[in-house]
Amino acid sequence: MKRILPDYSYSDGPRTACYWDETTTAPVWPRHDGEAKVDVAIIGGGFTGLSAALHLAEAGVDVAVLEAKTPGWGASGRNGGFCCIGGSRRSEKGLMRDYGLAVAEEYLNAEVAAVDLVDGLIARLGLEVDRHSDGETLLAHRPSDMRYLEAQAAEMVREGGPTPILLRRQDLAGAGLRADFYGALTTPKGFALNPQKYLFGLAGAAQAAGAGLYAESAVQTIKRADGGWVLTTAQGRVTCDKVLIATNGYSSEDLPNWMAGRYMPTQSSVLVTRPLTQTEIDAQGWSSHQMCYDTRHLLHYFRLMPDRRMLFGMRGGLKGTASSETAARAKLRTHFDKMFPAWRGVEATHCWSGLVCLTRHRLPFAGPIPDQPGMFAGFAYHGNGVAMGSYSGFLLSQLAQGKNPVPQAMQTPPPRFELGGARRAIMPVVYASLMLADI
Ligand SMILES: Cc1cc2nc3c(=O)[nH]c(=O)nc-3n(C[C@H](O)[C@H](O)[C@H](O)COP(=O)(O)OP(=O)(O)OC[C@H]3O[C@@H](n4cnc5c(N)ncnc54)[C@H](O)[C@@H]3O)c2cc1C
Structure with missing residues (x-):
């Protein structure tokens, strides 16, 4: 595996003290040993890989x-649990300008269908996932952002969908949202969940439907053979007709080589407090249990969970080292204290980080890998992968x-970032410009 961040990012270090581990008991999965033959092999056991496995097995x-580790070890078992509309970092206007109305609408409908899919899976599989929040609430961090929220609300009404709720600054305290914001827009779509409970539910259902799930079975090479593919792991080989790459932020430049330069792994960090009195x-x-985020480009996301612990997340460190992780956690705490000053003394019992994945054209990808018959990949949800x-x-x-x-916009192969394996070097510049835009 040829990865572009320091080894620390791919170790257990950033994941220690992940709250979800305390709320679930991980099943025991076998390691893959020896030779096997399947129709479809999936690399990566997060939401992408397990959802694919479930639907295929069914x-x-x-x-x-x-x-490589255990199902859910990656971002899927350590995220903020916001199951909401999203996946791209493109505005509706930008999508329509670059792709035309029909393609843009098809993609935007897919973002809604994605939430419905999870909703349907939870109901159909009878999963207990500590669900809460009636849609998502976006908070304006400066007065001028209220114009954007108003325009969004007007657009939703025009489209005839579910009615949005717009709150002014003076209404926030009454809604249990007292913090330094200038207003809020609630979109009545989406909900929050315990991501690891959802993940283990998906894994169990996939296994029950007949899928094989193997932990500690990192794929080291993928080779073409006899019209199919042979994957090697440290302990064995899997021969298959089709391969699905579902490694997202934990991808490697050489699995397959086509991935090189097409994804940008980026850290996100989360803290969880002890239960609040x-x-x-x-x-x-x-006191609101709405899942919330703010209008910053470098946004904060937060929710008061059913057990009265506050979850608060934002971008993580830039370097992917142990020391940058320590610095990112300190910064996370500073931002939390600033946003919720009454909770300055409240202990954060859990704090962790993980890798999300971006593309240069800021859209997710799900599609065939060109010139590799039977090989497909799905990645880059821009922090919105539940x-x-x-x-x-x-x-x-x-x-x-x-x-x-697959919506047409999602099948466009992501263009490569510049600088190849050194592409992370552009991130400090990107963050600095976004920080300026947020002032
Ligand atoms: C801190 C944090 C907070 C987030 N909050 C939210 C949120 O609130 N809402 C939301 O929608 N999204 C959120 N996200 C993003 C979301 O978690 C991801 O988009 C999503 O989990 C991606 O799922 P995935 O299955 O594609 O990848 P992952 O879950 O990252 O899984 C990829 C897996 O591939 C495995 N792998 C890599 N290489 C190999 C190999 N060679 N062989 C075998 N296995 C391999 C890795 O070990 C890993 O487990 C957050 C992410 C982070 C890190």
Whole structure:
């Protein structure tokens, strides 16, 4: 595996003290040993890989998931649990300008369908995922952003969808959202969940449907053979007709070589406090259980969970080393204290980080890998992979069966970033310009 961040980013270091590990008991998965043959092999056991495995196994396809660590070890088992509309970092206007109305609308409908897919899976599989929040709430961090929220609300009404709720600054305290914001827009779509409970639910359902799930089985090479593919792991080989690459932020430049330069792994960090007392909740005036984020480009995301712990996340460190992780955690705490001053003394019992994935054209990808018959990849949800990763997994399962329901915009192969393996060097510049735009 040829990866572009320091080894620390791919170690257990950033993941220690992940709250979700305390709320779940990880099943025991076997390691893949020896020789095996399946119809479809999936590399990566996150939402993308497991959703693909579930849908394939349910369709009667012989499928195996090979995961380097344990299913959910990557971003899927350590995210903020916002199951919401998203996946790209493009505005509606930008999409329409660059792709035309029909393609843009098809993609935007897919973002909604992604949330519906997760909603449907939870109901169908009977998963208990600590669900809460009625849609998502976007908070204006400066007065001028209220104009944007108003325009968004007007657009939603025009489109005739579910009615958005617009709150002015003076209404926020009454809604249990007292912090230094200038207003809020609630879009009544999406919900929050415990991502690891959802992940383990998907894994269990995939296994029950017949999928093989293997932990500690990192794929080291992929080679073409006899019209199919041979994957080697440290302990064995898997021969298959089709391969799905579902490694997202944990991808390698050489698995396959086509991936080189097409994805940008980027850290996101989360803290979780101890359960807040009623007195502390009253002191801050934040009692809402809505999942919230702010209008910054470098946004903060936060939600008061059903167990009264506050979850708060933002971008992580830039270097991917242990010392940059320490600095990022300190910064995370500073931002939390600034946003919720009444909770300055409240202990954060858990803090961790992980890798999200971006593309240069700021759209997710789900599609065939050019010139590699039977090989498909799904990645780059721009920090919104609970819904879009699950959906992308579903799309990959369809591609592997010879169907193609993938929105056109998602099939455009992401162009390569400049600087190749050194492309992370542009991130400080990107962050600095976004920080300026947020002032
Ligand atoms: C801190 C944080 C907070 C986030 N918050 C949210 C949120 O609130 N809402 C939201 O929608 N999204 C959120 N995201 C993003 C979301 O978690 C991801 O988009 C999503 O989990 C990606 O799923 P995936 O299955 O594609 O990749 P991952 O879950 O990252 O899984 C990829 C897997 O591939 C494995 N792998 C890599 N190489 C190999 C190999 N050679 N062989 C075998 N296995 C391999 C890795 O070990 C890893 O487990 C967050 C991410 C982070 C890190």
